[in-house]
Each structure stands twice: as C-alpha cells, then as structure tokens.
Amino acid sequence: MLEKALTGGKIYWGWLSLLLVLMAVGGLCYWQQLTQGLTITGMSRDVSWGFYIAQFTFLVGVAASAVMLVIPKYLHHYQKFGKILILGEFNAVAMVILCLLFIVADLGSPQRLMNVILHPTPNSILFWDMVVLNGYLFINILVGWVTLQAERKEVAPPNWIKFFIYLSIPWAVSIHTVTAFLYAGLPGRGYWLTAVLAARFLASAFAAGPAFLILVTYIAKIFTKFDPGKDVLAVLGKTVVYAMSVNIFLFLCEVFTVTYSQIPSHMAHLQYLFFGYHGHGVLVPWMWTAMIMGLSGILILLVPKNRKSDNMLIIGCILVFIGAWIDKGLGMIGGGFVPNPLHEVTEYVPTALELGVSLGIYATGFLVLTVMYKVAIGVKQEVEA
Amino acid sequence: MNTNRRSLLKFAGLAVLGWSVKPALTVFAAGGAGPREAILFASRHGAPTGEKALKAGRWAMVIDTSKMTPEIQKKCIEVCHKTHNVPSIPTKQEIKWLWTAQFSDVFAEQSHPYLEKLTKRPTLTLCNHCDNPPCVRVCPTKATFQREDGIVMMDFHRCIGCRYCMAACPYGSRSFNFQDPRPFIENIDMEFPTRTKGVVEKCEFCAERLAEGHLPACVEVSEGAMAFGDLDDPGSDVRKLLGARYSIRRKPELGTEPCVYYLI
Numbered sequence: 001m002l003e004k005a006l007t008g009g010k011i012y013w014g015w016l017s018l019l020l021v022l023m024a025v026g027g028l029c030y031w032q033q034l035t036q037g038l039t040i041t042g043m044s045r046d047v048s049w050g051f052y053i054a055q056f057t058f059l060v061g062v063a064a065s066a067v068m069l070v071i072p073k074y075l076h077h078y079q080k081f082g083k084i085l086i087l088g089e090f091n092a093v094a095m096v097i098l099c100l101l102f103i104v105a106d107l108g109s110p111q112r113l114m115n116v117i118l119h120p121t122p123n124s125i126l127f128w129d130m131v132v133l134n135g136y137l138f139i140n141i142l143v144g145w146v147t148l149q150a151e152r153k154e155v156a157p158p159n160w161i162k163f164f165i166y167l168s169i170p171w172a173v174s175i176h177t178v179t180a181f182l183y184a185g186l187p188g189r190g191y192w193l194t195a196v197l198a199a200r201f202l203a204s205a206f207a208a209g210p211a212f213l214i215l216v217t218y219i220a221k222i223f224t225k226f227d228p229g230k231d232v233l234a235v236l237g238k239t240v241v242y243a244m245s246v247n248i249f250l251f252l253c254e255v256f257t258v259t260y261s262q263i264p265s266h267m268a269h270l271q272y273l274f275f276g277y278h279g280h281g282v283l284v285p286w287m288w289t290a291m292i293m294g295l296s297g298i299l300i301l302l303v304p305k306n307r308k309s310d311n312m313l314i315i316g317c318i319l320v321f322i323g324a325w326i327d328k329g330l331g332m333i334g335g336g337f338v339p340n341p342l343h344e345v346t347e348y349v350p351t352a353l354e355l356g357v358s359l360g361i362y363a364t365g366f367l368v369l370t371v372m373y374k375v376a377i378g379v380k381q382e383v384e385a
Numbered sequence: 386m387n388t389n390r391r392s393l394l395k396f397a398g399l400a401v402l403g404w405s406v407k408p409a410l411t412v413f414a415a416g417g418a419g420p421r422e423a424i425l426f427a428s429r430h431g432a433p434t435g436e437k438a439l440k441a442g443r444w445a446m447v448i449d450t451s452k453m454t455p456e457i458q459k460k461c462i463e464v465c466h467k468t469h470n471v472p473s474i475p476t477k478q479e480i481k482w483l484w485t486a487q488f489s490d491v492f493a494e495q496s497h498p499y500l501e502k503l504t505k506r507p508t509l510t511l512c513n514h515c516d517n518p519p520c521v522r523v524c525p526t527k528a529t530f531q532r533e534d535g536i537v538m539m540d541f542h543r544c545i546g547c548r549y550c551m552a553a554c555p556y557g558s559r560s561f562n563f564q565d566p567r568p569f570i571e572n573i574d575m576e577f578p579t580r581t582k583g584v585v586e587k588c589e590f591c592a593e594r595l596a597e598g599h600l601p602a603c604v605e606v607s608e609g610a611m612a613f614g615d616l617d618d619p620g621s622d623v624r625k626l627l628g629a630r631y632s633i634r635r636k637p638e639l640g641t642e643p644c645v646y647y648l649i
C-alpha cells in the first residue's frame with residue numbers, strides 16, 4: 001500500500017519538500033542543542049520544563065482523540081464514522097510520534113535514553129508514560145494498517161483486530177491520564193496538585209483532537225476528492241463543543257477551589273497566569289486570548305446550524321484548537337513553575353533555537369501524517385473507483 | 386503501617402502507582418550494604434562501610450538561625466561550592482547547592498509580617514535530604530536514590546536529564562547543567578568530579594567526606610552555627626539541640642519529612 005505515497009501531484013511533492021526543509025532547519029537547531037546543551041533554550045533553574053514538554057502534553061491529547069471516533073463506530077455502531085476512522089487512527093500515530101520526539105528533544109542526556117528501559121522504575125510515572133505511549137503507537141499502527149488492508153481487499157477486517165480496537169479505547173484514556181499524573185502527583189506545585197487535572201486533560205483532548213481532525217479532513221477534502229459527508233463532520237463538531245464545555249467547566253471548578261479557599265501557594269499560579277504576579281505576566285495576554293477563543297468557539301459550535309455550515313464549523317474548530325493549545329501548550333507548564341517554591345518569579349519565554357527544534361519536530365510529524373493520509377485516502381478512492 | 390500490610394501493598398503492586406517505596410522492599414530490592422540495586426523499585430542503598438567512615442542510622446543537619454551571620458553563611462557557601470566544583474554561572478541557568486534566601490520565602494507558611502527581625506533575614510537553604518523524598522519517587526532511572534542512612538544521592542552517570550526530579554522537589558533544591566560547567570569553575574578541585582552538561586545535581590550531605598571520617602564542609606566552617614549528626618542516636622549533637630530548642634522544618638505539611646532543621 002505504501003506505494004500510494006510515491007505518486008502525487010505538484011502540491012503533494014511541494015508540501016513534502018517544504019516539510020523536509022523545515023526538518024533540516026530543526027535538525028540544525030537540534031545540533032546546536034546537542035553540542036551546547038539545553039542552554040540554548042529559555043528554560044532555567046526555576047522553570048525546568050518548557051516548550052518541548054508542553055507540546056508533548058498537548059499532543060498526547062490530540063492523539064487520544066481517536067477514541068472519539070472509535071467509540072461511536074464500535075460501541076454505538078454509528079457506521080458513518082467508518083469513513084474517517086482510519087484518519088483518526090493515523091492521526092494518533094503521527095501525534096504519538098510527535099510526543100516521543102518532543103520528549104527526546106527535552107532530555108539533557110539523550111544518549112542515555114535507554115536507561116529508562118535498562119533500569120525500569122515503576123514508581124516513576126515517567127516510566128509508565130513511556131509504556132503507554134509506545135503501546136498506543138503500536139495499537140494504532142496495527143489497527144490502522146489491518147483495517148485499511150481489509151478495506152482495500154474489500155473484505156471485512158479479521159476478527160482478532162476487534163480486540164485491539166476495543167483495547168485502544170481505555171488505552172487512549174490511559175495515555176492522557178498518565179500524562180496528567182506526571183504533574184498531578186507532585187507536592188508543592190499548587191497549579192498541578194489537583195485531582196481534576198486528568199479529567200481536565202481528557203476533556204480538552206476530546207475537544208482539541210476532534211477539532212484538529214475536522215480541520216485536517218477539510219484540508220484533505222480540498223486537495224483530494226475525499227469527502228466523508230457533511231453530517232460526519234457536524235457530529236464530530238458536537239463532540240468538540242461538548243468536550244470543550246466540560247473543559248471550561250472543570251477549569252472553573254479549579255478556579256473556585258483555588259480562589260475561595262484562598263490558599264496562597266495555589267492562588268499564586270492563577271494570579272500569575274491571568275493577572276500577573278509581582279509585576280510579571282508574560283502569559284497574561286495569552287491566557288485571556290485562550291479563554292476568549294475557547295468560549296467563542298463554544299458559542300459558535302453550540303448552534304446546530306453552525307455545525308452544518310462549513311465555514312462556521314471551521315472557524316469554531318480553529319478557535320477551540322488554538323484556545324486549547326495556548327492553555328496546555330503554554331499556560332499549563334509555564335504557570336506550574338511560576339512562582340517557584342521560594343515564591344520567586346523567573347519567567348520563561350522560548351528561544352528562537354528552541355522554537356526551531358520544535359518546528360523541525362512538527363514538520364516530521366506532519367510528514368508522517370501526510371504520507372499516511374495519502375495512503376489511506378488513496379486506498380479509499382481506489383476502492384470507490 | 387505494619388509489615389504485613391506493607392508487603393500486601395507491595396504484592397498488589399500498588400507501590401507502582403507512585404507511593405513511597407522507601408521501606409525496605411526485600412522481595413524486589415536488594416537491601417543491605419553495597420551498591421546493588423533493586424530490580425524494579427528505587428531502593429535504599431547501603432552507605433560506605435570503611436573503617437574511617439562516619440556512620441549513622443539517619444543523618445540530619447541542624448542550622449542555628451540565631452548564631453548564623455551573613456559572614457558565616459558566605460563562608461559555608463564558598464567552601465561547599467569550592468570543594469564540589471560547583472560552577473558560578475551568572476544567569477538563571479545557575480547551579481546552587483547551598484545558598485541563601487529570605488526567611489519569609491524559605492518559611493512562607495510559618496512566618497508573618499510582625500516577625501520583623503526574622504522575615505528579612507537571609508537563611509541558608511539546601512537539599513533537605515527528605516526522609517520521604519519525592520525526587521527519588523519520580524526519577525525514571527534511579528539516578529536519584531536514597532541511602533539507608535537517609536542521604537539522597539545522585540548518580541551523575543545514570544541521569545538522563547529529564548528534570549522530573551526538579552519538578553518534584555518542593556524546595557527548589559536541584560540544579561540542572563544546561564551547559565558544560567567546567568568553563569565556569571575557577572579552580573577545579575581534582576578531589577571531586579566535575580559534572581557534564583545534561584545532568585542534574587545538588588547537595589549530597591558531603592557523602593564523600595563522611596566516607597573519609599569528616600563532617601560536611603559547610604558544618605566544619607560554620608563556627609558552631611550548624612550541627613550534623615545521627616537522629617537515631619539520642620546522645621548525638623543534633624538530638625540534644627532538637628530536644629533543647631524550638632526548631633522548624635520547611636513545608637512540613639507536604640509530608641516529605643525534611644532532615645534539615647532550623648533552630649529559632
């Protein structure tokens with residue numbers, strides 16, 4: 001099937017070349033990091049995780065969202081999702097690859113990466129994160145490939161694959177839960193020390209992930225003749241708006257607990273994020289933007305008519321997606337570290353080189369995504385023809 | 386928790402959920418002396434057993450804030466950073482093993498504005514060698530581990546630089562080598578290793594000095610403002626001081642059980 005990736009028009013090859021160039025740029029930036037160390041980043045003694053770990057945290061969510069297709073299709077037999085299920089699974093594969101790349105990029109001593117396996121440490125949540133991420137990658141490659149092959153041969157997928165399909169549901173929940181546990185179990189970090197963190201992560205994932213899928217499907221629709229049908233995307237849009245509402249609700253629960261209890265070590269982080277703390281507040285405009293985008297995304301998508309209109313659906317999804325990205329990709333990690341345990345404020349802003357590395361990683365993920373989508377859509381069209 | 390329940394928990398594999406696995410897990414852990422390591426769980430390693438070595442059931446440090454002057458603090462910091470090749474990096478990517486911060490920040494939960502003399506006072510801070518250390522709990526490679534005598538140590542050659550321990554330490558006690566530290570060390574002391582870029586480091590209670598029969602370097606130059614000794618020994622200096630004077634610890638509410646005590 002892979003040969004489908006080798007034929008394509010000018011736009012396809014142009015896009016791939018662009019990605020390759022970006023990957024090369026990222027590679028050069030990463031070379032700097034390898035030789036000089038993480039000193040090329042904006043991270044510090046106080047903010048010891050930055051953009052890389054934040055991207056990983058966000059993308060785990062986008063990966064987990066594949067279950068938002070698997071559940072309706074396999075548990076509720078909503079057959080229309082069959083058309084884009086494969087896109088969800090391949091999307092998960094690309095996103096988990098991105099997560100793993102971001103984790104490796106963040107390591108100070110990547111040459112010792114294997115120590116995590118050589119000295120397995122089950123009391124470390126990071127160990128479990130490695131296990132569930134790699135497991136999820138494997139499950140989605142397997143399921144995606146086998147079902148696509150069956151589709152090509154126009155036969156039903158083998159029965160044994162059902163086991164992995166059902167397994168992928170709790171597994172998707174696990175990847176984001178375990179990622180939340182990385183943060184939610186740390187003493188002395190008030191912003192993260194909350195039991196709703198895993199729930200919040202899942203809610204924002206089930207909003208941002210399907211929103212991303214809708215947008216990518218529209219892109220695929222523009223460049224190929226692939227069309228999953230309007231209702232499918234409108235139904236997915238409903239998932240986006242409900243999940244985002246739950247996300248905001250959980251966030252407000254957090255705000256209530258923190259502000260009504262008035263515990264300073266928990267309040268300081270919210271203060272820093274939304275109003276600035278002791279005169280520091282690089283994230284303040286971002287956080288308000290995220291809030292406004294998230295809320296207006298909800299307002300738009302809540303109206304059934306809007307979900308049926310291509311343009312409104314696209315705008316709503318863009319708003320929700322960017323809102324969730326700012327919240328997790330910038331605020332969650334930065335806000336957790338500031339102020340530091342000694343109430344000092346050291347702010348964090350990613351450097352150009354750090355963003356360069358991230359750009360290269362994103363390009364790699366999109367390359368994987370493009371190639372897999374090319375294959376999947378190619379097969380679908382071959383079958384239809 | 387009694388032993389039976391503990392082994393039941395262990396059996397149920399609940400410890401993997403991230404609870405403290407500090408108690409001797411004899412099933413999985415190679416306990417006792419020697420640097421043998423548990424197959425799965427972070428274990429307590431034995432301390433060196435050499436003839437000269439100072440030994441203790443539970444090492445602890447006591448800092449007498451009433452005797453501590455800025456001059457003594459400066460001396461302590463200097464001697465610590467010099468003997469351990471701690472680089473002076475002037476940016477926010479700095480490395481600190483022993484440093485001072487304002488009393489009201491070190492003890493935010495335990496001070497109030499009317500402790501006028503105290504709140505502004507510079508106070509020494511360092512790794513607390515917690516009895517229930519979150520940094521050990523989170524480390525995915527066991528590069529951070531705890532010895533049976535309580536010292537929380539680091540294996541610089543094992544550390545992958547994930548900095549999870551930095552997120553986990555609620556006292557900001559750890560530093561990361563964002564870059565090669567050697568150009569920032571004025572005179573390299575050949576007696577102690579320098580670190581490489583990409584690993585975390587912190588105070589190790591001068592484990593290398595204890596092994597040779599010496600007290601920690603900072604304690605030695607502290608003119609009596611610091612004491613170091615065995616909490617398990619009722620006759621030790623630290624126990625006598627803690628019995629006689631009022632002492633506080635940092636963020637006791639977090640349950641990490643710090644073993645650095647501050648006399649008020």
Ligand code: SF4
Nearest residue numbers: 512513515518520554
């Ligand atoms: S003070 Fe921090 S680094 Fe030291 S033992 Fe406690 S948690 Fe670990």
Ligand code: SF4
Nearest residue numbers: 524544545547548550
């Ligand atoms: S940075 Fe090193 S010591 Fe800290 S948790 Fe990671 S591997 Fe362990």
Ligand code: SF4
Nearest residue numbers: 465588590591601603
């Ligand atoms: S005990 Fe040793 S390593 Fe720790 S602060 Fe004192 S001199 Fe430095």
